[in-house]
Amino acid sequence: RILASIEESNPDLAEQIRELMFTFEDMALIDAKQMQIVMKDVDQADMVLALKTASDAVKELIFSSMSSRAAEMVRDDLENLGPAKISDVEAAQQKIIKVVKKLEEDGSIVIAGAGGGDVV
Secondary structure, three states: OHHHHHHHEEEEEEHHHHHHHHHHHHHOOOOHHHHHHHHHHOOHHHHHHHHHHHHHHHHHHHHHOOHHHHHHHHHHHHOOOOOOOOHHHHHHHHHHHHHHHHHHHHHOOOOOOOOOOOOO
């Protein structure tokens, strides 16, 4: 209700708050099977760039949701990426977060612990 109230008076601020409510590291809340659904809608180049600063837990979740061949390709691309601007990494992470949010809104995936109650 608070966010809806903010949205009425300042839609841009409401969108910024929404973006801050779910971070790239929160992807660890998505199980591997649902991550496979996410990966179908994510560009591989964006994923490689987004993983540049990701925690090992998020990297392993993403790799475990791929075939071993695909995971190896992403690992190789990540190793060969070289220096990247933080702003580019954050932009890639935001693209992926938008995919996750859209899939959650559509009911295609459920994010455990995302405020939607218990998951069974």
